[in-house]
């Protein structure tokens with residue numbers, strides 16, 4: 001007999017992030033940073049990805065905590081520069097960026113809305129390999145590494161279109 | 170700087186050197202790989218190593234007052250502490266992937282152990298690295314099978330790579346005084362105790378690929394003391410060229 005397993009819909013770290021934002025004293029800064037997207041996936045904000053972990057007011061400005069996706073991800077530098085630019089434009093005087101490595105970033109930190117946005121953008125979300133064009137699960141891996149560190153390249157055997165899969169990490 | 174910090178600095182630098190030198194070797198494949206997919210894969214794996222080197226050099230640099238760039242680009246061969254196996258020229262595609270396989274099987278165990286480090290930063294880097302290694306390992310295991318069970322030529326090349334590399338693997342498990350002290354303090358991972366598990370996993374995979382575990386008896390070590398093969402100097406001369414020619418250059 002199979003045990004019935006209930007999976008939480010939202011990862012505990014994601015839930016903690018949502019609470020942190022909700023209870024934050026600087027809601028306007030969280031809102032301002034919603035405009036900062038992943039430079040390679042412009043439909044997802046850093047908050048959607050779970051890369052933006054916290055915003056704290058410091059003595060002379062603001063400290064922003066970011067979790068890198070892959071250790072060598074070249075997009076991190078762009079993300080940091082974009083966060084800095086956005087907050088300075090919002091009137092913050094000084095921006096300090098902290099990189100938090102622990103707990104390590106995981107694709108589980110993306111919520112259902114982010115996964116849907118990925119799919120609509122043409123990238124199969126991490127959960128299952130499913131063709132974003134036709135929905136078929138019949139796909140072959142073309143390359144374990146795709147156009148960026150976080151993606152793998154597949155080909156759909158039903159509609160024959162190639163597609164990127166956001167690798168579960 | 171107290172004694173522990175000084176040892177920790179040296180430990181982070183040697184682990185950083187391992188990642189830096191190996192990442193550089195992998196980078197050499199960019200635009201030279203046998204297929205476009207492999208070109209992407211090698212470059213992406215190289216990026217993971219480069220990112221790892223940066224995290225470890227930052228950790229060391231914060232303690233010893235040097236920047237990542239100074240550590241990577243202004244030290245000479247005798248100051249580099251990487252394992253010798255990582256500085257060997259990239260060879261053919263089989264050599265690169267067989268070395269990656271031997272390394273992945275080791276790193277998979279090593280970084281798992283290092284997540285228990287008493288040093289929070291080191292444990293966090295290990296936690297991050299462990300996940301990336303799992304993905305690398307899946308790919309290098311797959312390639313070992315393909316070489317071994319592919320054509321006579323691919324099997325011959327994979328076996329030649331194993332035979333060349335085998336004398337260098339012992340160094341991956343060697344614990345010197347520096348590491349022994351840090352192991353006692355709960356900061357370093359004990360690589361010596363990983364040997365038996367590694368040997369069993371590697372033997373199983375090599376035999377499943379219809380290849381042979383080499384019976385070579387020669388052994389070579391020295392990287393941790395800065396005693397390198399002739400190859401490291403050539404690697405550094407290319408990697409460090411810009412900082413040597415234009416000291417302090419930044420993007």
Ligand SMILES: [Zn+2]
Nearest residue numbers: 131134156159
């Ligand atoms: Zn399809």
